[in-house]
Amino acid sequence: MTVVLETRRLQRNFGAFMATNDVSLQIEQGARHALIGPNGAGKTTFINLLAGVRPVSSGQIFLEGKDITTLPSHVRVKKGLTRTFQINQLFADYTPLETVTLAMLEREGVGGSLWSKVTGHGALVDEAAALLSRFRLAAVMDERTDRLPYGKQRLLEIALAFAAKPRVLLLDEPAAGVPEDERHEVLQIVSDLPSGVTVVLIEHDMDLVFSFASRISVLVAGAIFAEGTVQEIAANPGVRAVYLGEAA
Ligand SMILES: Nc1ncnc2c1ncn2[C@@H]1O[C@H](COP(=O)(O)OP(=O)(O)OP(=O)(O)O)[C@@H](O)[C@H]1O
Numbered sequence: 001m002t003v004v005l006e007t008r009r010l011q012r013n014f015g016a017f018m019a020t021n022d023v024s025l026q027i028e029q030g031a032r033h034a035l036i037g038p039n040g041a042g043k044t045t046f047i048n049l050l051a052g053v054r055p056v057s058s059g060q061i062f063l064e065g066k067d068i069t070t071l072p073s074h075v076r077v078k079k080g081l082t083r084t085f086q087i088n089q090l091f092a093d094y095t096p097l098e099t100v101t102l103a104m105l106e107r108e109g110v111g112g113s114l115w116s117k118v119t120g121h122g123a124l125v126d127e128a129a130a131l132l133s134r135f136r137l138a139a140v141m142d143e144r145t146d147r148l149p150y151g152k153q154r155l156l157e158i159a160l161a162f163a164a165k166p167r168v169l170l171l172d173e174p175a176a177g178v179p180e181d182e183r184h185e186v187l188q189i190v191s192d193l194p195s196g197v198t199v200v201l202i203e204h205d206m207d208l209v210f211s212f213a214s215r216i217s218v219l220v221a222g223a224i225f226a227e228g229t230v231q232e233i234a235a236n237p238g239v240r241a242v243y244l245g246e247a248a
Pocket residue numbers: 014017019037038039040041042043044045046
């Protein structure tokens with residue numbers, strides 16, 4: 001197997017509290033890897049360490065074999081490791097087409113935050129429109145972002161991260177808050193991303209996890225409690241006991 005992302009003995013403490021406890025994990029190239037675990041298990045903290053949002057206390061992180069443990073998050077993005085932007089960072093009065101085109105300009109090093117700068121970058125606008133189609137946002141790409149239904153805003157958030165051309169995409173509950181009947185669509189779109197993009201996501205809804213994931217890691221109290229295929233995790237009595245609340 002080709003390992004794209006690896007942690008070795010990763011630790012993060014907040015005072016005496018160990019939020020990430022000795023996590024050694026290998027993520028396979030092209031995986032659809034889900035992180036699950038009870039509330040407060042340390043899932044978001046772990047993703048934040050991977051993305052460089054928080055510094056590690058000890059241990060190492062490798063992206064495609066290179067040590068990225070101390071790199072700032074924007075450098076990790078340039079190297080292909082991207083986490084989703086939060087919805088409150090979307091521009092309310094811009095359209096999805098404008099927003100994604102600006103993200104692509106940023107990626108190409110053009111920078112700037114004014115739509116006027118897009119003039120003369122027709123190829124990028126075409127690329128943005130194609131990307132929005134992939135996220136089933138073509139029909140709304142010229143509407144103001146703040147007028148879109150919540151599910152579409154969440155898809156735009158993922159589309160924006162995808163515009164950075166990531167090798168590894170980190171998603172923290174991409175379907176949270178999305179109406180029940182639209183959640184599968186969000187995860188399906190993510191699952192259908194090109195196989196060159198590895199996806200690591202946190203998700204609480206076990207139905208979604210089981211239909212999405214190729215591999216699952218279960219975090220409990222900051223540590224890896226179990227890891228395996230969907231079948232292995234579904235059949236693991238310890239996981240059922242701690243996570244599903246069923247008798248072992
Ligand atoms: N900045 C912080 N300072 C102190 N404690 C923190 C901080 N951030 C997280 N924690 C603690 O670390 C633990 C893990 O939190 P984290 O958000 O990573 O868990 P989680 O598995 O993502 O939980 P949830 O599923 O509820 O989102 C929690 O007990 C939390 O209170």
